[in-house]
Amino acid sequence: MVAIMVDRETPKPTLSTIEVEEKSKEPRSVLRRLGDTVRPPALGEDYSILQALVSIDMLILFFATICGVGGTLTAIDNMGQIGESLGYPSKSINTFVSLISIWNAMGRIASGFLSEVFLAKYKFPRPLMLTAILLLACAGHLLIAFGVPNSLYVASVIIGFCFGAQWPLLFAIISELFGLKYYSTLYNFGGVASPIGSYILNVKAAGHLYDKEAKRQNLGKPEKTSSRGKDLTCMGAKCFQLSFLIITAATVVGAVVSLLLVFRTREFYKGDIYAKFRNTANNTDTAVEEEAPPPVLAAGDKDRQRTKINTGN
Structure with a gap:
């Protein structure tokens, strides 16, 4: 008996099968494209806005700024009530406000200048200086918390200095880590930390607890109205x-x-963070020199040049 072998062709996938396979690949490709979009470049290169906003470095910097600026801004906004609650006269309270304003300006100047000097000479990273400023601000907060006699003068100087010193460091760090291409947008994003920190620490913490203590002290007393x-x-x-x-x-x-x-940025600040700007400037100067037109000779120079050519000299 002869067995007849019948080759059975593998059934071709139907249109519905192809569509299912393509649909299964689509989400993966979308996720891959999304991953490529948010994948950050090297530190110091130009980040896109989305890359910077989802960067871990930006989130860390933003959170630290909320804590630092929010705390100092709370002290500044409530300095009048703080002085009044601690029994300082109105003249002293006005002095506190002046001290805060003066040392706010001094902090901005000092942090910008000193951080640049320390970075250039000692490779001292700006984020570490921001850490030092935050720790210094804690001293001012503690002086207010414990109400040490006549300490509000010193606290005003510390708070004003630290509040001003944080801003140049914040914006310099943003420009150095995430580039200058979208700096104006990232600059404003960094500034959003101020109202967020003020709302959390000033309104929700200081304001609520002050009202609570005031109600406790005035319990049973006739309420003053204004x-x-x-x-x-x-x-x-x-x-x-x-x-x-x-x-x-x-x-x-x-x-x-x-x-x-x-x-996270220690290796970046150990290197020359301004090297790419110098290289760009040098390349630009070289290109300008190569494209420079030949010098234009005056009439007398042209005659002398013809004479040299004719005489063979």
Whole structure:
């Protein structure tokens, strides 16, 4: 008996099968494209806006700024009530405001100048200087929290200096790590940390706890009213003590988090962060020299040149 072998061809995939396979590949390709979009370049190169916003370095810097700027801004906004609650006269309170303004400007100048000098001479990274500023601000917060007599003068100087010093460091770090192509947008994104920190630490922490202590002190007393409505006044160190202990803790957390940025950028700041700008400038100068037209000879120079050619000299 002869067995007849019948070759059976493998059935070709139907159109529906092909469509299913293509659809299964589409999400993977979309995810791959999305990954390529948000994958950051090397530090110091020009990041896109999306790459910078989702960068771990930017998130660390943003969180540290919320803690640092939010705490110092809370102290500045409430300096009048702080002085009043601690029993300082109006003249001294006005002095505190002036000291904050003066040392705010000094902090901006000093942090920008000193960070540049330390970076150029000692490779001292700017994020580490930001950490030092945050730790210094903790001293001012603690002076307010414990209400040490006559310490508000020193606290005003420290708070004003630290508030001003954080901004040049923040914007310089953004420009160095994420490039200058979208710096204007990233500059404004960094500034958003100020209202967020102020809302959390000023409104939700200091304002709420101050009102709570004021109500406790005025319990059973007739309420004072003004054009703004009920006006509660709190007296004593306890009015802002818990608030500024919380602010101190938040600032310490911000300083610790900023150390992560110091660790992540240590190799970047050990190198020459301005090398690419010098190379670009040198290449531009070379290109300009190569494209420069030949010098134009005056009439007398042309005659002398013809004479030299004719005489063979």
